[in-house]
Amino acid sequence: MAESRLIQGRYRLLELIGRGGMGEVWRAHDESLGRRVAVKCLKPMGAQHDQSFTRVLRERFRREARVAAALQHRGVTVVHDFGEYEGVLYLVMELLEGRNLSQLLEENKQHPLPVADVVDIAEQVADALAYTHEQGIVHRDLKPANIMRLTDGAVKICDFGIARLAADIGFTSKLTGTGIAMGTPHYMSPEQISGDHVDHRSDLYSLGCVLYEIATGVPPFDHDDAWAVLVGHRDTVPEPPRTLRAEIPEFFQRIVLDLLAKTPEDRPADAKDLRRRMGAAHQGRAHTVLPGPRPEQPPSREPRLPSWTRGMTTGQKATGTSIARPALPDHTAGLTSEWTTNTDPRGGPLVPAQSRPERPTPPPELLAVLTSRHNAGLSLGRLGRWEEAGEVHRAVAVEREHVLGPDHPDTLASRYEVGFTLSRTGRAADALREFGKVVDGRERTMGADHPETLAARQEMAYVLGQLGRHFEAHQVYASVLDSRERTMGHEHPDTLRCRHNLAFNLSRLGRLEDSYQMAYEVAAARARVLGAGHPDTLVTRYEVAYALGQLGRWMEALQTYREVAVARAQALGADHPDTLAARYEVGISLGRLGRSAEALELYRDLVDDRTRVHGPADPETLRARHGLGVNLGRLARWEEALVESRDVCALRERVLGSEHPDTLISRREVAVGLGWLGRWADALAVYGQVAQARERVLGSDHPDALASRNDEAHCLEQLGRHAEAVELYRRVAALRQQRGAQGR
Structure with missing residues (x-):
């Protein structure tokens, strides 16, 4: 792109003015119309390696570029043209001369902007949002870097469509290990954090965060910890801006706090309503604002959040705080902002340089x-x-x-x-x-x-x-744990993570009591270090429950799984995969305790929730349906159980493959239903299919393959074919003995 200097014979690239994660921004000249423009070029991913990614990028780009080009308002960056040239996607936009709000704060050493400027910016952004929301367009990533203050005082919102593009194709970050979708944590609405439906009122919340920051110098939840920021948005009432800066007008504080309401219903109805309120307040207040003392440093506050919110992955805000792992560049920065x-x-x-082999310095x-x-x-x-x-x-x-x-x-x-x-x-x-x-x-x-x-x-x-090499895994875990304890201490989060994994592996070695004891100790330590409701603490309590179940202590397992499910719903949201997984295990425990009617109701609700969140063919939806079918059988409702098992088996075969372990489990459940209905010949044929598939995939002496051959033998007995059944039982016993000898 840079070598040709001319795109489509029309746009001549003159000067590189920005570079970032999604590409480059060039100052350019439109030779057809004789005007200056900005050209944003998306970086090619390399078709030989990333064809599927590039295909998704191209499809999303064209769709969202059309959305952006359709917006025509003085408060929205104008998109003139878009296309593809020599494999590079590009967007032609009006050239903006000015700085984005993030840059203005940085140039002001993180001191707040003048109150009159803050109010003016708020009114102009509200006008722009009123227009875009009427078009049915939600920005979804409103932040200081996406709002430009031009040299003539005009304010424009940048990257409509591009922000949506970034989210669609997966550039948007997520909190490591939790699955919580993130845009930029300091400006996310509670409904974005919880994964709920997002509409125009989410943009209003983000605007409230932006206004709070440019008015006070800090975001409403100013933590270097992404999880703490997200919990702040969701659970904590923000400190009134006037406590940080007395010169902020009372009317403006009220508007900002209304924008930051936790539920969309409590915010202004729309941007038009917001603009009307600001206009009415203008008429009812003095035209001059007395400046207060200028703070030498940005105001600081003690976080009013639970202790477990500390120590998580850091987030990004206008001050440029970086994410520890992984660090994502700001892919949706304004046209004239500095891309990093x-x-x-x-x-x-x-x-160290002296320890590396000499090689040319890459550009x-x-x-x-x-x-x-x-x-x-x-x-x-x-x-x-x-x-x-x-x-x-x-x-x-x-x-x-x-x-x-x-x-x-x-x-x-x-x-x-x-x-x-x-x-x-x-x-x-x-x-x-x-x-x-x-x-x-x-x-x-x-x-x-x-x-x-x-x-x-x-x-x-x-x-x-x-x-399945659990003994070797145990040796590695033990060695890593020794190093972590020696270099980091016994209760460092990384040490506790290793101890958690070791507990998990102990259960796979059959050392159930040791597994339970270690998991119990790790859960207690994580509760001390991170807090009882921290996701990592809940993961280990989940493992405690699993160990209790393996030990046959199902009542205790049920109670623990229930507590984990409730805590995860509070910390992560009711629809989070980890919350749904804990509810699934509650159903398993109920079934093991013979409380199949309760389990059946739980699985019906879980299937509905999984279908709504993930779709009817998602593997976890099918797992919940499998549990439903099993409990129908336990209640002797075998006709219904057989229909459910066949349906789940067919879906799993299509989604996962005919020899996937879950597909084979469903096929076995079909055979179980046929047997209980007295259709032993049909059951024998299905059991045989499962046994053959497991032998192909796992080997003839694998425990699952041997269990399937035992199922076959049982069918043969029911059919009166006793000699064949005895021969099959003997063959299974010999393979088990041989496997046991090899294990010794």
Whole structure:
């Protein structure tokens, strides 16, 4: 793009004025109409490596560019044209001369803007939002970087459509480990945080956050901890702006606090209503505002949040605070704002120059492109699009190794993510090899006890568990735990995470009492360090409940699962996958206690919620339907149970494949229903299909395959074919004995 300097024979690129995660912004000249314009060029992802990602990007770009081009208002950046040239998507916009609100705050050393300017900005943005909302367009990512103050005093909202594009294709960040969708944490509405329906009133809340910050110098919830920020938006009443800056007019404080109402219904009805209120207040107040004392430093406040909100991943706000892991650039910055990149997205220490092999210094532009693509891969992973994420990370790893070397931290970071995506797509053996390379490289360059090295070794242990090599996994976990306790302490969050994984692995080794005891201790420690309602604490309490169930202590397991489900609903939301998972386990416990009628009602509700949130064919929806069918059978409603099992089996076969373990479990449940209905010949045929598939996938001596052959033998008995049944029982017993001898 830069070499040709001319796009479509019309737009001549003159000067690069911004660069960031989604591409570049150029000052350009429209030679057809003889006017200055800004051209935003989206960076190509490389078709040879990222075809699916590029295809999604192109489709979303065209759709959202049309949306943006349809907006015509003095308060919205005008989009003149869009298209694709030599594989690069571009957007032609009016050239804005001025600074965005984030830059104005930074230039003012984070002191608030003059009150008169704040009120003027509020009125102009309200006018623009009133127009866009009438068109049915919600911005979804309103923040200081997306609001421009031009040199003539006019205010414009930038990146309508581009902000939506970023969210659609997965650039928008998520809180690590929680699944909570994030735009920019300091400006998100409570309904965005909870994953609820978002309408125009979400933009009003974000506007309230912006106005609060430019009026006081700090966001309404000013924490360096993303989880604390999100909980603040959802649960905490913001401190009145006048307590931070006395010169703010009372009417303006009231408007800002109304915009920051937790529920959309309590905010102004729409931007028109907001504008009317501001106009009425103008008429009823004095025309001059007496300035108060100018604070030397931004005001500081003690967070009024639960203790468990501290110590989480940091967020981003107008001051440029970076995210610790992973750091995503501001992909939706205004046209004339400064776009930033981070060549070390993990924030880890770089290898000292003297320890690296001599190689040509790669151009900064290339490093920025690779960082952007690495971050895009991380975002795809957060959306659960692991196959696409893996393609991106593999391509970036190859290029980073070429320009930086195999042991450079950035190369190893990409290889780590390759391993992670492999483990999440069922390729555990490949993941193990990849993590092994990362461990070797990090030990050479960082040392055996470096947190990044230990993180890779811990993932190796996890993958060993996926492969059923639980004894080896136990050895690795124990070694990592020893290093973490020695270097970080017994109750450091990373140490507790390792102890949690070790407890999980102990249960897979059959050491149920040890697993329960360790999980119980870790849950108590996490409650002390993070708080009783912290998601990590609840994960370990979930493991405690699992261990109780394995020990046959189902009443205690039921109580613990219920407590976890309630706490997760409060902390994460009723529709969060972890909340729904805990409710599923409540159903399992009820079934184990013989309370199948209660379990049946629970599963009916869970199926409805899973279908609403994830869709009817989602694997977790089908898992809940499977539980429903099982409990229908326990209530001797076998005709209904058989219909449900067949339906779930057909859906699982289509979604997961004919030999996926869940599909085979459903097929076995079909056979169970046929048997209870006395249709033993039909049941025998289905049991045989399950046994053959499990032998192909797992091996003839795998416990699941042997259980299926036992099912067959039982059918043969019911059909009076006793000699065949006895022979099959003997064969199963011999295979079990052989497997036991090999295990010793």
